Amino acid sequence: MGNPRVVVLGAGFGGLELSTMLSEAFGERLDLTLIDRNDSFVFGFSKLDVMFGRTPPEAVRLPYSRIVRPGVHFRQEKITAIDPHRRQVTTDRTSYDADVLVVALGADYDLAATPGLSEAGHEFYSVRGAVALRTVLPQFKKGRAIIGVASAPFKCPPAPSEAALLLHDYLTTRGVRKDCEISLVLPFQVPIPPSPATSRALLAAFAERGITFVPGREVRSLDPARHVVILDDGREMPFDLFLGVPVHRVPDVVAESGMTEDGWIPVDPGTLATKFPGVYAVGDVAGIEVAKAGVFAEGAARVVAQSLIAEFKGGEKPPPYAGAASCYVEFGGARVGRVDVDFLSGPSPKGTFQGPSEALAREKAEFGSSRRARWFGLSS
């Protein structure tokens, strides 16, 4: 069989890694179209750097015009319809027929699902939200700050804890920490359920810094008139600054495609194949028991790429996707910890922890720069 026409929807962690691997394997013989509505990619963790003013927004945008991989054609278009039966994709410009279709469209946010969030609070999960906070945070000098999650699953489970620790540093540097309270509301009983050691280290860090941890609760709504957050058990928490993680859901175009069940696209966890022949789903959009994080999207994309290489070029099929990856955790003070989590190979998820250090902060920076080089040909 000849080389397939591959259409990859979404140029995030999953789509970028998949396109890169297939280009390396097939070179100019590849016929791959990579579609994204945006003109650039931003790492999730860069949003923390942007909101706290550690990095200007321009510096974290990685332009798709830099993708010059043999056989990969990037198209900046909005996907408006997906027909998984016919493997046909419609965009605001044209339509595409695929032999192999990979849906890597990530998760979108449903701000309206948390009444009062847009009016009285802020979110830090989108680039727009992180940029807006650059003018909001400097005005916060005293009062109660709450970092709260509206529902699980949400991207990068350590991120709200990181935001709380970095907010502590930010307020300390500005000399106003003593006039501020910080609370963190999470839907889990501990910050990182698969890794007790990571959770213990984070709980100790919160205690040392006077950050109040509210476990096992979700934020249901905000009352803009009374400036209170209302939790799922009815409890009210007054706030002066609310930094929220909105409800996550698949992008509208995915919901409308009829591919979802229980909100996400069901896949075979070992192969990432959907029930539609020739159609795969990788990353946050997939309904699979791994964390919604870039490193897992990347790992899933590698398995799909290896299996397509085996199918169309010959060779061994890859072992089933193990759902194992390393996540870096910002502890503040320029120190970063690392949790290595294996979600799928044992009977239950397991994580091991390396405590925060400057060496791991350098390793995290290297993680980012290696992807900038690999996906975008950028040297720093």
Ligand SMILES: Cc1cc2nc3c(=O)[nH]c(=O)nc-3n(C[C@H](O)[C@H](O)[C@H](O)COP(=O)(O)OP(=O)(O)OC[C@H]3O[C@@H](n4cnc5c(N)ncnc54)[C@H](O)[C@@H]3O)c2cc1C
């Ligand atoms: C604050 C924060 C910190 C994070 N920190 C980390 C971290 O340290 N490590 C880590 O691994 N992960 C981290 N993440 C999570 C990570 O960013 C995501 O899990 C990851 O990007 C998911 O990859 P993906 O390929 O599934 O989707 P995405 O990277 O979200 O890519 C999906 C793409 O689809 C495109 N798209 C969607 N709808 C359409 C449409 N209709 N038409 C065209 N294009 C469309 C989007 O523009 C997007 O580029 C963090 C996230 C946040 C918010």
